[in-house]
Amino acid sequence: DSGVTQTPKHLITATGQRVTLRCSPRSGDLSVYWYQQSLDQGLQFLIHYYNGEERAKGNILERFSAQQFPDLHSELNLSSLELGDSALYFCASSVDSDNEQFFGPGTRLTVL
């Protein structure tokens, strides 16, 4: 158990819908990262937050957004969902940048 929790574990929804994925980092970690794992793209970095502020963006679509709250949990919002958004979404946390990242168990999103 990495200490990073993600909810829900599975999510099934329809095209055009909006969903929110939640992540709670390890106690004491200020950085949260989101990654997408899909069969065709592999594991891709989406976005990084540190202590409530966005630090870096990767290959994140404009339909996707994220935030980190004062209690340090983070949410990834995916809107106008398409079939191709079906993937495993991982959250990771670390004390700060340049430190080891600990991954949560992931949320499996299926868009029908």
Next chain:
Amino acid sequence: GNSVTQMEGPVTLSEEAFLTINCTYTATGYPSLFWYVQYPGEGLQLLLKATKADDKGSNKGFEATYRKETTSFHLEKGSVQVSDSAVYFCALLNQAGTALIFGKGTTLSVSS
């Protein structure tokens, strides 16, 4: 830009065989390098890491040496077990320390 290339899988071995999974990288400077492992249905776990040239990371019988001359970080284990069956990902930390860049992953299957 940054990229990681891993050998294609799947790799199929008998128990107690020697394992090598090749990994090479392209990056600016000398990034920290990692091997992560993903067991079926689970998130990613850090297996080992190396933060500078000639460092050797090791854990659970696995080893990898940071070779800047060949920009490589090959994973090795002298005697694999059935319980090592998983997907292995090579990754580098980008220069800003804000994101992990992953290879496509190599599936290892060990039979008794």
